[in-house]
Amino acid sequence: MNAHLQPTGSAYFIDKETQAVENHTLSVLVTNEPGVLARVIGLFSGRGYNIESLTVSETEHEAHLSRITIVTRGTPHVLEQIKAQLERIVPVHRVVDLTVRALELGSDRPVERELALIKVAGSGEARVEALRLAEAFRAKVIDATVGHFIFEITGKPSKIDQFISIMKPMGLIEVCRTGIAALNRGPQGM
């Protein structure tokens, strides 16, 4: 009558996840008020979601709105849950999964750009080579002495990754990146 008790492999949430993990970019429109970023970040840490990149800035001063762009990683189920949980936060106005929306709009992925400042110190051959490579990557020199450069570079994260790795042997000192800003292509807003 009662099924025989058999050893089980798993229970509750430690089930094997069968879906593939994906990177998605979320745009979150929030009221620009104290603590709102902490609410968003706290949600991610509290529920064990990943943040790969995060940028935030006020975008509509009159309406007191800020836009948070988060690159996160998870299975489609988890990503759906992240969106629903974000929408529960009272000062959150809208959440758009730009990656999903891009596919709906017929493009591969949203337009994603990042800015980085990269300090390289060196002299002689390495210094000349650094400058030559920077030109090839269309990085701008925004500060320099005879011993160093600071380059400003804008582009896809992969381009910046590549530039940084090339600069390593040229005397790379430090890097500062803004994180990803993203919009979808086409005339419509989020």
Add this chain to the structure above:
Amino acid sequence: MTGKDTQNDGKMTGAEIVLRALKDNGVEHIFGYPGGAVLPIYDEIFQQEDIQHILVRHEQGAGHAAEGYARATGKPGVMLVTSGPGATNAVTPLQDALMDSIPLVCLSGQVPTTLIGSDAFQECDTVGITRPCTKHNWLVKDVNDLAATIHEAFRIATTGRPGPVVVDIPKDVQFATGTYTPPSATQPKGNYKPKMQGDLDRIRAAVELMANARRPIIYSGGGVVNSGPEASQLLRELVELTGFPITSTLMGLGSYPASGKNWLGMLGMHGTYEANMAMHDCDVMVCIGARFDDRITGRLNAFSPNSKKIHIDIDPSSVNKTVRVDVPIIGDVGRVLEDMVRLWRATANKADKSHLKDWWDDITRWRARNSLAYRPNDDVIMPQYAIQRLYEKTKHLDTYITTEVGQHQMWAAQFYGFEKPNRWMTSGGLGTMGYGLPAALGAQIAHPESLVIDIAGDASVQMTMQEMSSAVQYNAPIKIFILNNQYMGMVRQWQQLLHGNRLSNSYTEAMPDFVLMAQAFGAHGIRCEKPGDLDDAIQEMIDVKKPVLFDCRVANLANCFPMIPSGKAHNEMLLPDEATDEAVANAIDAKGRQLV
């Protein structure tokens, strides 16, 4: 009010604004504890008579009392605490209210704005600490924002999926003079608009699934209680119309009467065999205001494997969180049920319930398994028997039941029959030991003439025992019915299941004398040790017009069955007659042992 506002161009101090805002939001009782950073508000409380303040003995007690008050009335509970330790002591009830969706408004004092961030005396980052355990919270830095913020706090606590909110008010803001705006003149801020009405196409799809079901079940939860008495009425109507069997979560007990013919009892970890087997074997599941909690589902990949699932919930994040559903309906349970009942009447073949006959035959067989059975004993009070007798002696009375957390809580849910919603207050999601005594105080304050009983365990009750003093102070004749087995029974049960019967720290070697303790508080103490004396002792408890501590000495080693051991499925229950020592010791495997 003091009337000072009219003399002063509508200007009031922050403390006056607080009291006026509470009154304008329909508040009659607040539960609180004074301290340095809320003294201006307490001074205002002293000078008015519209709102009664209930002084507790610990802020946690204030929170649970306010929760009990909310649950017993359908109104928001209000608590008032001071800064620092006052606020940190409020954290447990805030999280409790968050997990059980209880509307709770917590006002806290804060050090003056000029001192914030300076590690001032009794300073803590209240909005930071309470951010993850509230639906929303605010620090009010400008007295002119105070009224609107409090109105907004009540709106957010009570609408959508209800929950706790905190309004943190620095002391200088309480003293400052500002303008009061009434709720009617306050514009809701931001974008917060819960979706109330369910999508009609989805409801139509649900009704069609239900009409063609051969093995349907309704699984209802606390959302039905939260939606209001009409929702419970509509649920009963739906069950009557469809002829479907119904089970409920711990939080949903009372929405459908326990005496109803379609009632299967509670489901889940300590639910009945018939409820869990029906959940496992059903072909259509209608989840109404419940959230597929892990205590309900058991092993997820074996949860009701062959059913189409309909899920009605006001919170979109509850849908597809752990269990994927086929027809999600976002909206208020009451509104959705109204549409559902209407559509069912219009479209379904309502007279013919014969196609459910085979299903009901299965259920009758499962019921015959008598999964709540226990071995009666003439010499020792069995805990289940104690609850049965309590139920028999109180069921015809106007009774409210609260519980602590543990075995006694499960036995109360199994053996006490609830006929109406809002009669049952228990800590479901967070499982807070110490919830029941202050919750009973809150329920009693709301319903002074009713019989309010806290079915307690000897360990839990000691966590908030100090609130007996509050009960005595306010002549709140709460009855604390302690199933005293000298153990943390549920902890011990899990040690037997998981840890080779090594009972580490689950036995209370120095149990206080609860009868003497009652006397010390100025309450009434009763001890009962024999089954034959139980009825008279319970009658005495009911008749005494004082708070009562009832020390009911029960069988020490009784365990709570049936049980779905962790890591198991609904059809792998451990039934009372199969729960030999050996079966208990081997019920959970290595993987299941890691789970809570």
